[in-house]
Amino acid sequence: MRLILLGPPGAGKGTQAQRIVEKHGIPQLSTGDMLRAAVAAETEVGKLAKAVMDAGKLVSDDIVIAIVSERIDQPDCANGFILDGFPRTLVQADATEAMLKAKGLDLSVVIELKVNDKELVRRVSGRYSCAQCGSVYHDTDRKPAVEGVCDKCGSTHFKRRPDDNAETMTQRLEVYYKETAPLIGYYYAKGKLKTVDGMAEVDTVTSEIEGILSGL
Ligand code: AP5
Ligand code: ZN
Numbered sequence: 230m231r232l233i234l235l236g237p238p239g240a241g242k243g244t245q246a247q248r249i250v251e252k253h254g255i256p257q258l259s260t261g262d263m264l265r266a267a268v269a270a271e272t273e274v275g276k277l278a279k280a281v282m283d284a285g286k287l288v289s290d291d292i293v294i295a296i297v298s299e300r301i302d303q304p305d306c307a308n309g310f311i312l313d314g315f316p317r318t319l320v321q322a323d324a325t326e327a328m329l330k331a332k333g334l335d336l337s338v339v340i341e342l343k344v345n346d347k348e349l350v351r352r353v354s355g356r357y358s359c360a361q362c363g364s365v366y367h368d369t370d371r372k373p374a375v376e377g378v379c380d381k382c383g384s385t386h387f388k389r390r391p392d393d394n395a396e397t398m399t400q401r402l403e404v405y406y407k408e409t410a411p412l413i414g415y416y417y418a419k420g421k422l423k424t425v426d427g428m429a430e431v432d433t434v435t436s437e438i439e440g441i442l443s444g445l
Pocket of ligand 1: 429
């Protein structure tokens with residue numbers, strides 16, 4: 230199963246991807262996570278990406294395409310993968326198609342999570358995650374069962390992203406509508422698009438996605 234989770238910042242792509250990983254045992258390929266790891270490791274790519282990410286703009290197509298192309302060649306991607314946050318431009322979408330075609334593979338489905346801007350800003354401004362395992366939480370409505378302790382790994386260390394502030398979020402939304410939203414029509418025309426109401430409860434969104442995946 231090779232699927233793309235498509236949606237604006239804060240739509241719940243990472244949250245749902247983690248659940249698909251747990252249920253289906255295929256890896257989550259988040260270009261955002263990969264770039265943040267490169268920034269933390271101060272690699273050449275990380276140095277180039279940091280300022281762009283902090284400003285809420287897109288890292289260049291060449292860089293992210295190279296990262297994904299290398300990642301999907303890893304053995305754990307043999308049975309499928311979830312693309313989270315990639316592709317994000319029409320150039321990246323064409324590159325994805327070319328990458329898969331070169332391997333004789335096909336895309337199973339593109340799941341679009343639809344959420345309105347007000348809710349996106351609310352979600353992103355309250356988001357934090359476990360510094361150890363990456364589990365995602367929210368200040369008001371997605372707290373760990375025991376405050377300050379990660380549900381999944383028991384860590385007590387959490388972090389926030391530098392781009393999760395109102396000003397950068399405005400820029401990220403602008404970029405989404407200009408560069409990424411055209412992919413909705415692109416995949417609709419290819420008969421690959423399924424749209425899910427991302428405003429619903431996390432568990433409801435998960436059930437909707439599972440319904441789509443079980444019908445593949
Ligand atoms: P990236 O890391 O991909 O961020 P993003 O697309 O902006 O998406 P987010 O991670 O912010 O949101 P999400 O949809 O995963 O939501 P989440 O599940 O966390 O990209 C960051 C940057 O990297 C980009 O700006 C760019 O610079 C660069 N980059 C990355 N990929 C690139 C590419 N392909 N090309 C070029 N540049 C690239 O949920 C958000 C919050 O809401 C959480 O607190 C969660 O608990 C809560 N929540 C989730 N679902 C629900 C729900 N149903 N109800 C209530 N709360 C919910
Ligand atoms: Zn954890």
